[in-house]
Amino acid sequence: MTTGIVAWMKNNLFSSIPNTIATVFILAILANFIPGLLDWLFFSANWSGETQDDCVKDGACWVFIQAWSQQFFYGSYPTEEIWRINLCLGLLLSVVIGSNFVSKTIRTKIFVPLFLLLPFVSILILNGSWIGLEPVSTDYWGGFSLNIFLAAASIIVAFPLGFIWALGRRSTMPLAKSISVLLIEFFRGVPVLALFFMGSVMLPLFFTEGTNVDKLLRVWIVLTLFMAGYMAEVYRGGFNAIPQGQYEAADSLGLSYWQKTLLIILPQVLKVSMPNILATFVMLFKNTSFLMIIGIFEILSTTQAALSNSYWLGGHANEGYLFVAMLFWTVCFGMSVISSSIERKLNTEHRK
Amino acid sequence: MNTENTSSHTTSEEVIIIKDLNKWYGDFHVLKDINLTVHKGERIVICGPSGSGKSTMIRCINRLEEFQKGSLVVDGIEMIEDVKNIEAIRKDVGMVFQHFNLFPHLTILENLCLGPIWVQKKPKAEAEAIAMKYLERVKIPDQAGKYPGQLSGGQQQRVAIARSLCMNPNIMLFDEPTSALDPEMIKEVLDVMIELAEEGMTMLCVTHEMGFAKKVADRVIFMDGGEIVEQNTPQEFFENPQVDRTKTFLDQILNH
Numbered sequence: 001m002t003t004g005i006v007a008w009m010k011n012n013l014f015s016s017i018p019n020t021i022a023t024v025f026i027l028a029i030l031a032n033f034i035p036g037l038l039d040w041l042f043f044s045a046n047w048s049g050e051t052q053d054d055c056v057k058d059g060a061c062w063v064f065i066q067a068w069s070q071q072f073f074y075g076s077y078p079t080e081e082i083w084r085i086n087l088c089l090g091l092l093l094s095v096v097i098g099s100n101f102v103s104k105t106i107r108t109k110i111f112v113p114l115f116l117l118l119p120f121v122s123i124l125i126l127n128g129s130w131i132g133l134e135p136v137s138t139d140y141w142g143g144f145s146l147n148i149f150l151a152a153a154s155i156i157v158a159f160p161l162g163f164i165w166a167l168g169r170r171s172t173m174p175l176a177k178s179i180s181v182l183l184i185e186f187f188r189g190v191p192v193l194a195l196f197f198m199g200s201v202m203l204p205l206f207f208t209e210g211t212n213v214d215k216l217l218r219v220w221i222v223l224t225l226f227m228a229g230y231m232a233e234v235y236r237g238g239f240n241a242i243p244q245g246q247y248e249a250a251d252s253l254g255l256s257y258w259q260k261t262l263l264i265i266l267p268q269v270l271k272v273s274m275p276n277i278l279a280t281f282v283m284l285f286k287n288t289s290f291l292m293i294i295g296i297f298e299i300l301s302t303t304q305a306a307l308s309n310s311y312w313l314g315g316h317a318n319e320g321y322l323f324v325a326m327l328f329w330t331v332c333f334g335m336s337v338i339s340s341s342i343e344r345k346l347n348t349e350h351r352k
Numbered sequence: 353m354n355t356e357n358t359s360s361h362t363t364s365e366e367v368i369i370i371k372d373l374n375k376w377y378g379d380f381h382v383l384k385d386i387n388l389t390v391h392k393g394e395r396i397v398i399c400g401p402s403g404s405g406k407s408t409m410i411r412c413i414n415r416l417e418e419f420q421k422g423s424l425v426v427d428g429i430e431m432i433e434d435v436k437n438i439e440a441i442r443k444d445v446g447m448v449f450q451h452f453n454l455f456p457h458l459t460i461l462e463n464l465c466l467g468p469i470w471v472q473k474k475p476k477a478e479a480e481a482i483a484m485k486y487l488e489r490v491k492i493p494d495q496a497g498k499y500p501g502q503l504s505g506g507q508q509q510r511v512a513i514a515r516s517l518c519m520n521p522n523i524m525l526f527d528e529p530t531s532a533l534d535p536e537m538i539k540e541v542l543d544v545m546i547e548l549a550e551e552g553m554t555m556l557c558v559t560h561e562m563g564f565a566k567k568v569a570d571r572v573i574f575m576d577g578g579e580i581v582e583q584n585t586p587q588e589f590f591e592n593p594q595v596d597r598t599k600t601f602l603d604q605i606l607n608h
Contacts, residue, residue, distance in 0.1 A: 243451075251414075255471060
């Protein structure tokens with residue numbers, strides 16, 4: 001018999017003596033480990049209740065997550081204003097996903113400008129004071145939505161900024177070149193945590209005395225510059241992949257430097273860089289959890305605050321950190337899916 | 353006059369004047385004292401062994417290559433460092449490359465419209481009308497919506513020719529336009545070039561297609577070692593070469 005599950009197992013799991021030993025060994029470990037885990041996660045878990053006294057069974061106390069879910073996701077943002085956060089997240093999602101379903105012309109003429117404006121529109125909506133909504137100070141912004149907003153806002157600004165730095169690095173003008181190299185190497189060579197501390201301590205020195213620059217604004221600037229340094233290097237790889245003939249063809253048509261760069265080179269650079277751009281995005285997004293250390297109430301600090309709350313001192317660290325891990329994983333996986341769909345789309349557009 | 357040759361359109365107006373042109377790559381002297389005057393409507397074929405500087409010479413004409421000494425005037429515009437002059441010359445000179453160099457992220461129609469829309473500032477509808485006119489001339493209007501990667505090499509090269517023509521150039525440069533093509537596709541590209549020559553386009557063509565040279569060229573130039581070694585009418589050039597190096601070269605490419 002050469003087909004069927006028995007044959008498959010014989011070929012793949014028990015093909016030789018070492019293979020058989022390895023299979024048995026791994027199965028034994030899994031058998032030891034999985035039932036307990038499933039039991040803790042699901043079968044003996046506590047699913048409903050209000051306080052930790054409702055967690056009577058041995059398993060996970062999901063009541064903890066439930067009770068704190070608003071904090072985890074929206075921080076201390078006023079409950080009646082939470083629709084503003086949802087609106088901004090909705091805008092972000094619809095621009096990113098929507099751009100997959102429109103024609104190339106609409107994408108470049110409408111979705112790209114929308115995408116670049118999004119951080120500023122979101123700030124207007126979330127802050128509210130400039131557009132006649134209830135003002136909400138950044139002290140109340142927090143939770144996982146803050147991780148998403150900070151990462152997205154930094155990525156969106158770093159997108160063009162990194163491109164300009166990469167162009168500067170290729171420039172024949174000595175000043176533009178050396179400034180770009182300096183910026184790129186600085187922001188790539190210093191750990192992001194050190195940059196955060198420098199941002200909180202040093203950045204205010206650059207602003208005029210007496211102005212109190214918002215903490216989140218400083219974080220945004222630091223994240224953006226850090227990201228731009230990485231993006232510039234990603235773009236550099238993309239530039240190297242463009243054949244010289246593309247530049248020559250653009251030159252021979254009489255296109256100016258900027259026309260050539262934006263119409264011919266940029267789209268092709270973006271296309272070849274797409275996998276690396278996504279990898280950089282994911283890295284930056286995960287790095288937003290470092291913000292806990294400088295006292296920003298993002299998801300990880302919120303979780304710690306919840307864990308040390310006097311009503312919830314029952315030791316819910318497992319549930320809390322598992323939940324945080326799941327949130328990050330879900331968003332990163334989502335970005336993977338979106339990016340591979342963009343890649344497929346670009347591929348089919350160029351050679352059907 | 354050679355009976356095979358299409359009628360000459362050459363006029364007395366000088367459109368390219370190259371004087372004592374010299375170019376070095378570091379220590380390597382690629383072009384040595386090149387002197388060449390091209391008249392409006394003239395068709396010139398440039399041949400020579402690889403590394404002889406023939407591509408480099410025509411690439412100097414639209415400033416894809418810089419030169420260090422000498423002067424170059426195209427359509428009355430002096431080739432100097434000034435970006436304005438360079439862009440003015442490039443608008444006047446079309447170029448077709450060995451590897452087509454179409455823009456892979458744009459459709460055929462978008463490839464053709466790019467120059468008219470962004471350089472000549474024409475409205476989109478007018479640019480598309482021009483593009484379709486030239487696509488019909490190179491006989492592939494039905495491919496307008498496709499991407500370059502979906503076309504054969506011969507089709508891509510015809511698109512590249514059409515893309516240059518959309519800019520309505522006075523001079524066309526061809527840099528080995530058929531060298532990257534499969535044999536069965538060479539003819540379709542040469543046919544387009546012959547048609548263009550018959551319409552009186554000023555052409556400088558680096559090629560080893562000697563049949564094409566005999567048929568359309570007013571003058572054949574032989575280059576070797578960065579110099580123009582010999583130039584003559586095709587008939588004289590092929591039947592009665594004067595210089596030994598030319599004879600050796602012709603033996604090699606005609607009798608293989």
